[in-house]
Amino acid sequence: MSNKYIEEASKLSPRAKAMLEDFKADLEKGISRIGILNDEEIYQAELEKIFGKRWNYLAHETEIPNNGDYVLRYIGDDKFIVTRDSNGKINAILDVCPHRGASVCRAEKGNSSHFRCPYHGWNFKNNGELVGAPAFKDAYDGLDRSQWGMKHAPRVEKFHGFIFACLDEYAPSLEESLSGMAWYLDMIFSLQDEGMEVLGEPQRFTIKGNWKIAAENFSGDDYHLMYLHKSTYDIGVMQIPLKENMKGYHIQAGNGHGVSFSIDLESEDPLFFFYPEEIVKTFNLDNLSEDQLRLARGSRVCVGNIFPNISFLMLPLSPDPKNVPPTPLFTWRIWRPIGKDEIEVFNWFFMYKNTSEEFKRASYQAAVSSFGIAGTFEMDDPVPWETMTRNAGGTFAKKHMKLNLQMGLNGMGTSKQVMDWPFPGIAHYPRFEEGNQRAMYRTYIEEMLKDE
Template sequence: MEQGIVSPRIFNDPELYSYELDRIFARCWCFVAHESEIPMPGDYVLRNIGQDQFIVVRDEDGQIRVLFNKCTHRGSPVCRVEKGNSSHFRCPYHSWVFKNNGDWSGAPYRKKAYKKLDAAAWGLAAAPHVDSVHGLIFASLDPDAPTLDDYLGGMRWYLDALLGLNDQGMRAIGEPHRWRVPANWKSGAENFMADAYHVPSLHRSAEEVGMFPNIEAGGAGPQAGSRHVYFDEGHGMIINDGFLPPPWHRSGFPPEVADTFQLDRLAPDQQLFVDNHSATTFLIFPNLGLVRVPASPHPDAPPTVFTYLRQLQPSGPDTIVNWNWTLGWNSAPDGFNEDAYVAALSMHGPAGILEQDDTVVWGGPPTAGKSVFARKSGMRFNFQLGLDGMSDYAEDTSWAFPGRATTTALGEAPQRAFYRRWLREVSTADHAENREDGQ
C-alpha cells in the first residue's frame, strides 16, 4: 500500500469476501435507510447489511429498530413484503408472532405448547446500535462499536454542512432504485470517494450531449477547482469551489432554494465552508456514497443540482446491488425537486448516461481478480497517482477545515486511505470470531 500497489485478488476472492462480511459489514456502521421512508409508527422497509436482511422499522413508540428478518424458531423470514406498516410480524412456518419492536408476542396453542417459555429470550435479534444523522439511519452489528459520531469523525462536520442547512431537512423522493452490477463493491466505493481522474474521459459523452456543464470549466475535472479531503478512517470526498456562476449558490442551488438555508444553524467555520465550497461526491466507509452535481433534466432546461445517495451493496465477491435514493429539500419548491429527481435519474439511474459508463468499467477488476494468468504473471493494480511528485498533487497544509486536504483532485491519496482501512479491518479478528475458534 505504501507503494500504491494493490493485488487484483482482493476484487474476487471468496475467502477475502467472507472476511469482509465478518469484519467490515458486521462490524462497521452501515447505512440502512432514510428516516423519511418510515415516518409513522409501524412503517418498515427491508434492507441488507452485508448479505443479511433486516427490517428497519419505527415501532409503536416511535423508536427506530433494525431487526434481523429471521424467526427464532426455525429461521424463516418473518417479513416478506419490502415495505409497509405493521404492528406485528408473523412467521409463515409455525406462526410465531413478534411485535414491531422485536419482542416475542405469541404462537399457536401458546398456553399448551409453551407454558414455561421465556418470552423475553426469544424475540427477534436486533442490531445492538442504531443511530441517525440528518435523516440518515445507520446500524452497527458490533456490540463493542464506537458511537456513530465517533465512527464518522470529521465526516460528521461535513454532513452538517451538506445536509443540515435548514431545520426542515431533506427527504427521499419516491422509491429507491436498485439494480445488479457485475462488479466488486470496492470499485464503486473508491470511485464515489475520490475518483475525479476518470470523469473527463469516461463521462465525456455526458458533456457532448449537453447534460453536464462543461467538465473542465465546471469544476468536475481533476484540475478545475477541485480537491480531495479524506480521513485515515477510510472516509473521503471531492470538494469543489462552485459549479455555476451567480446567482446560483456556491453549492449550485438556485436562489429560491438557497434562500431557505439557515446558515446560523452552523458553526462559523462551517458557514465559511458553505460560502466557499461544496462536495461533488463523498464516501462514508464502507459503502455509502453521495453525489451532488448539476445536470439538465431536459434539453431546454438550465442545470439543476441533484443530491442522491448510493449504497454499494455486496452480493458476492463479483456482484453488487446498487441502491439509489434521490434527496429533495423539504423547503424547496416541488418543481425544483422534480427537476432534481429527473436529472439524477438521467445521470445515475439504472439507465443513466453516467451509470452505464461506470458499470461497464467496474466489471474489469473482478474478472482480473479470478484470472489464472493475472495470478501467475503477478499482475498488479496501480494506485500511485499523486505519490512522490508523480502529478501536480500535494497535501494542502493551509486547509482550515477537518480532514487531510490536497491541492488538486489529480491523485489517489483517498483511495489509498480507503484500502489501508480495508486492510486493517479484514486483518483483525473480533472477539466473537475468537470465541468461535475456541480461543
Template sequence: MTAASTGTGTVPDTSFMVDRAYFTDRDVWRRELDGIFKRSWLLVAHESEVPSPGDYVTRRMGTDEVIVSRSEGGEIKVLLNACTHRGTLLCKADTGNTAHFRCGYHGWTFANDGSLRGVPRGRELYGPGFDKGAFALRGARVATFYGLIFATFDQELCSLAEYLGDMRFYLECMLNVSGAGTAAPYGSYRFTHLGNWKLEADNLAGDGYHLRHAHRAGFDMGIMGAQAGAVEGVCVQFERGHALRAQRAAGSEPGLRFPGYPQERWPEIAERLSPDQARMFSDSSVVHGLVFPNMAWVHTPRAGGFDPGEPEAAMFQLRLFNPIGPEETEETNWLVTPADYDDAWKASAFKTMQRQHGATSFFESDDLENFRRMLQPAGGRVGRELLKSNFDLATGSEPFKPWFSGPGRIVGSDVSEVNQRWFYRTYLAWMEAGK
C-alpha cells in the first residue's frame, strides 16, 4: 500500500492490494496502537451502563485498560485503570458500584472521579508537602453522542462532533428515533477470537460480496428477512476513514415506512429525522458501517423464521474491536434500543441480535471462522511473500445519486470493495503520519 490523503474524493479508486504482514506482524500492531488508537476517539460504553453515581464498568482503549465511572457528582469519567504509585491494575471487576478504588498492592485509595484520597502513612513517609493532586488517576477526554460514550487520551485531537463529521447524519437515523433517547437494556458482552481486528473492521465497513457465500445457510434456512429479497444499495465514504453500506427494498413506493419499529411510532421517527434522513431510513433492509478505527454497527429489521407471536423489532447492534495482539481481537457488543420502547419489543430485538449476530450465531460463526482461516496462509513464509489481500472489486465506480440526498461520497454499487479500499487507504495514511 502507498500513502494517501484521508479526504473523500481525493484518491483515485483504483486497483488495491494489501500486504499480509499488516495482519500478522507484531511490529505493525505496536505501531497501530500509537499511530491509530492513541490518535482516535474510541467508543468505550453506553451511558445506561453507568446510570447512577458510583457505577462503573472496565473496558479497553486499544490495549489500555480503563475504568468508565460515574462520579459522585454525576460526571462520566474515563480513567486509566492503573495506580499512579507503581502502575498496578487498580480495578479488577468488570462492573460494580463504589465510591472509591483501592489498590491491592500498597493501599492507595482513589475517589471514583480519579482524585487520590488516601495514602497509608502518607504524612509520615512522604512528608507534609506531598501533593496528592499530582497523583490523580490519569483521565481521558470524554464526549457522548446519543448515549454512546467516547474517549481519547489525545489532548490535541478535534472534538468528537468534528471527528464523526458527516457520519452523524447516518448514525442519527438509528439513534434519534425517540425523544426518550437510547438505552443498552442488556448491557454488553465481550469475547475474544483469533483474527486481526482490521478484518472485522473492513467487513463491517461495507462487505456485501460475501453474504450469499459465507452465509449461504442463512439464506437456505429462510432467516435473512428483507435481505433475501430484491434490494438496492449504496456504499458511502467519509473523512477520517468512516464508511457505511445501506440497503433498502428495491422499487419501494413513495412514503415513509420504518420496518421493525411499531407502526404507531413511525410519525415520531419521521418528525425527529430530517426529510433526507427519513428518506434514507425508509424501507431499510440493512445498514452497517464503521466509525474509524474500531467501532462498527449492524442495523436490520427483524429477520424471518423466528418464534410466532414475537413483536417485529429492529436490531441495532454496536460492536467494538480491540487488538489484543496482531492475531487476537477482543470484541464488545451492545444492543442499543430506544429507551422508552416496551420490554417485549426490546426482548425481540435482543433475540434477533443473538440469533443473527451474537457471538455463536450463524453469522458470526461463519465470519469468525473465515477471519481465523485468513491468518493461516499468512503464517507461512511463502504464503506471506506471494499472497496479498486483493480489494479490486468494482474499482472506478462513479458517484451515484441514490433515493435520498445525504453527505459523503456515495457510490451506487451495493456489492463493492470501495469502502474497504477507503478504510485501508486511511489506515495507511495514519500509520505513515504516526511514524
C-alpha cells in the first residue's frame, strides 16, 4: 500500500468535514451534534485519526506474569497478541501471518514459546521472529527470515504495570500523552508499594452504542447518577447520598482526559476512598507528594476517562446492602469500537496486591454486582446509550438535531472554576457541570480535523 493511498484514505469527505467543523463552532457555546454518534465515515476516520494515533490500553502485566504468557487484545479493528516473550520482554504483535495474512493465535490467552500459522505452518517465536516453515529448504531457501517476522506495534510502554501501545511511532511518550492525568493515576497506583493486580478475567460484552457516549459519561457525567442510578442509593448499594456525592471536583486533565472526585478536603478523618483501616495500614504514604496525599486522604469517589476510550472508577459499594457493608472497588475498562453503533466492553477489576484474599474476594464481589455484566449500575447505562445511538442515525436528526452540553458554562448553574486549584488541570466545583465532556470533544475534533 502506497503512502499516497493511506493519506487519501484518511481524508474526510466535504460532508464529514463540515459536520465536524459545525460541531467545533457549536462546542464553544456548549452544543454538540448528535450526528457524530452514528456515522459510518466518521467511524472509519476515527480508527485512523484517533485509535491509530493515540495510546491504547492492552493489558496489565499481572495478566502475563510468566515468560511465554500471552493474551489477545485489540486496538480499533486490529488484533494484537500481547506476549511476555522467552526473555521476559513485553511485546504487542499484530495477529497476522506475514505469509498470506491468516491469524496465528487461536486462543484468548495461554502460554507458548511459539505461534504457528494454521494455513501453511509458518512458525514464529513468541517475540514474533520467524523461525521456520514446512519444507523450508525446498520452498524458501534464500529467504531472509529476519525480514518476515510478525509485525509489532511501533510503541509499547508501561505505566505502573498497565501496558499501552501506540500505532504512531512519532507520537509523544505515554506519560507526555497522559498529561495531568498521570499525576492522578500515580496517586492511585502508588498508594501501595506492590501496586495493583487483576482480579479474575476481564469481562467482555457488547452494547449497541457509540464509544464516545460511554467515554463522555465517565469523563464527567456525575449528574446522571441522580436519576438513572437513583435506585442504587434507594436500596443502599451506594452509601453516599446522591446530592452529597456531587460535592466534588471535575478536572480537565489535558489532552482530552477528564477525572472527577467526590471529596471532602476539610475532613478531619482520613477517607482514602473508604478503604478500611487494615488496608490503609498497607499504604506507603511516603510514595505520594504532599498534594497527592491531601487529595487521596479526602477522596470518597474517583471516576475518569483517559482519552479516547479508557475509563476507570474507584468507590465503595455493597453487593448485598442488607447483609454486606460497602467495599472499595476499582474497575478499569475500554470501550472498543466494533462499528459506528456498537462497542465491545473489556472490563477489568483490580485490587492492591498486598491485601488479604478475603478482601480481594469482597472487592471483586462488590465490583461484579455493581459494574459487572449484570451489575446494578451496568444494566442502567446501556438503555439511554443505545437509544442515543439509534436516534443519531436518523436522517432528520443527523442533519438538524443539536444536543445540550451547557451545564456549568458561562455561569449556568452553581458550578464555578476553582481559580486556586493546587493540583494539575482545570477544576470546577461542584460537579454540576459538563466542562470535562466539552474538553474531551475539543481534543476529539482537533484530532479528527488534523491535516485536513
